[in-house]
Amino acid sequence: MPDSSVGRRGVLASAAALAGLVGLGAVSSLAAAPAAAAAEQRRNAASNYHGSPSAFEPMIIEGGTLIDPATGDAIQDAVVVLDRGRVLAAGSRDATSRAVRSVAATARRIDAGGRFILPGLVDAHVHNNTLEDARLVLSHGATTVRSGSSSFYQDIALAALPEWAPGLAPRMHAAGLFVSPQLGDSVLADPALVPLAGLKQGLHDPRDLAYLTRVNIERGANVIKTRANPRAGMAEQDPLELVYDREQLASIVAAARGAGVLCHAYSAEGIAGAVAAGVRSIEHGVFVSERTLAQMARRGTYFTSTLTGVADMSGSSNPVLAERGREYTPVLQAAIRAAAEAGVRVVAGTDAFGTDVIPIGTEAWILQEAGLTALQALQSVTTNAASLLGMEGEVGRLVRGALPDVVLLEANPLESAAALERVSTIIAQGRVVGEE
Template identity: 30%
Template sequence: MLKKLVMLAMIIVPAGPVLADQTWLRCGALVDVDEGRTLGAHTIVVEDGKIESVRTGSPEAPNDAEVLDLSVLTCLPGLMDMHTHITSQSSPDSYLRRFTANEADVALRGAHYAKLTLEAGFTTIRDLGDAYNASIALRDAIDEGMVPGPRIVTAAKSLATTGGHADPTNGHRRDLMGDPGPREGVVNGAADARKAVRQRYKDGADLIKITATGGVLSVARSGQNPQFTEAEVAEIVRIAADYEMHVAAHAHGTEGMQRAIRGGVHSIEHGTYMDDETIDLMIEHQTWYVPTVSAGRFVANMAVVDGYFPPVVAAKAAEIGPLIQETFGRAHAAGVRIAFGTDCGVCPHGDNALEFQYMVEAGMSPADALRSATLRAAELLGRTDDLGRLRPGYLADVIAVPSDPLADVAALMDVRFVMREGGVYKTP
């Protein structure tokens, strides 16, 4: 049903164009993300959705090739955001919308946000929590060429404990609260953990997302208390591995973060109260860190806007939100493995590239910030053989901006050209 609803998005957002047999992109400059330097004019030859070759200068193209003039632009690999919620977006009526939005509303909003994200230059995303499995339907519709959007790797519905950050009935009155279980993503004990992971596999999810601590936007009191036992985390990780799925852990508080790391999760999301001991543990276990500074900055700003958040949420947003950028800076300086992520859906979709500016403000070089959204994100996904570089054999995910992003990362907020797997979705 949801898949059909997402396909209805064709009515309001046309899908990508038919691919030419061969497309030649004449770039004024090209960013080598491995070396962290910007090269001169290059031509990228695209065939069957992949990069056939990358050639110096502007060699003559065959008569039957499509030639796109990007000679005043700088080309670079499509960007990747490793923490989004593509089927929703924060607003003052978000909490009411839980009771008024139907599956169709969620699906069609997701199609709109996917288009915004792709046009912002993000050709691959991880989605870490949805409703109604809408991100699964959206992923499939995009893959089938029904609607435009980024490549989606999705966790579908997040896993929580009873009353935890992703318990879908938090804040409901008693007769609506019920007692949700593994099917709804609520886990208490090892048996529930096994069933919840297997349900996500059955639903079609690509990975598992747990809420290892309290969070900001839920109406529960604590934004940082631990919410899974280490044994529960380890069981989720163990069963997920049977289905070749990684586990991402939302975590703000130190204790819950450490339980998640020791339990074997693949990545920590947010990591607000990460201390030196936790940083050492991250490095020891080679756990990825996805900072989401954008969301922290956004909720901190909105916390002082009267009526934007319920009071219990505003208090947590004001406390937790401003801390993430500083935490990111310390983690980067210590050598923690970092992949780019924004938590867009909390902050507005399409503004994903603001994260680059926040990362640079906190001490990361523009080259490393760009690598976090290309090479490092590909490593996190296990896709280093086809994503994150402009090289022969890689998928033809190419974007172009008006100036050198290694000189000023703000250039990434002005994406003029977008190609995903050889299909052109935005032109100058």
């Protein structure tokens, strides 16, 4: 066994290499970071590198219609001013005139005339294992994402990237390794996981689940992914079988030390146990009961339905998956409507894996098709998602002090969420995406 500190540095270096970040200065000192310090560790990424992070360019976005997803209010001929890595002002020309004057001499101007100005969108469930994956997700307007786990801590390396290469990938809320019975080759991601390789029946003991959760947190994860049921997208698995019960899930929640736990769950029993255990959000949630929805509303548990991913199974060439898609889709659509009526905050997540990327705007639109209003669908990729991630005031609205993430749309999302598929310009971390 190598010295633990050397091993952990190696883990992050390997994660950066697997994520395609070598040469970008993104290898960080994330090792052994507790959850509360993960953001600070990312800010100190590559602290021994001889260069410095890129400076932010002031920017004035003007002439479009500014949409506030929190209220549905719209301001025509609006202006958004970005400076020093934050939104300096957003609103009418009169309200922003002072901010405009303060940066006018050096600011880049973007004409948004005829378009709609929104905060960068949020995809609350992705699996980004490489830089290419992350770039594709960003190219559809998702400037902030939440990882649904990675295989070798690549998401933790990706989370450090915006500091050194702004505009190259979304802001990442990293989960690290999936807290699941079988780790497979992911047990090689860190020397600290070696004891788990000897568990012939996999991870079921609450003490082992807590151990893996703590390792994730120590490596820099700021969310944790686990499961109550197997995968629906694997024909040989039964997605209604119970994998972890309330006691097991509660051990994960406790070990996460405040990091939000997202729980993959399909069956009514599995979802109910996860909610009772205190998870932050239910992922998929097809057979959620009305009673559990009421508990979710009381507890503030979020619902990330990944509806597009479930519906897409209907077109599978595998007859088992195709039948699941046909059976599950209308049930999940009804669950989404019931959740909204019960006061549960619905959040959009595409469950994108690798380069098989679903635009986050498509997920918002299909949520509207399921029964949400256009405004509720917009909130699922903005304010609801920001609240889930604990980023109110930074993400989800363009207000003073928010992060400099902006999308310009060709159509009005308050009329139809399909407009969220028509992203014409993306500004991520204060940089226009796609420009060299």
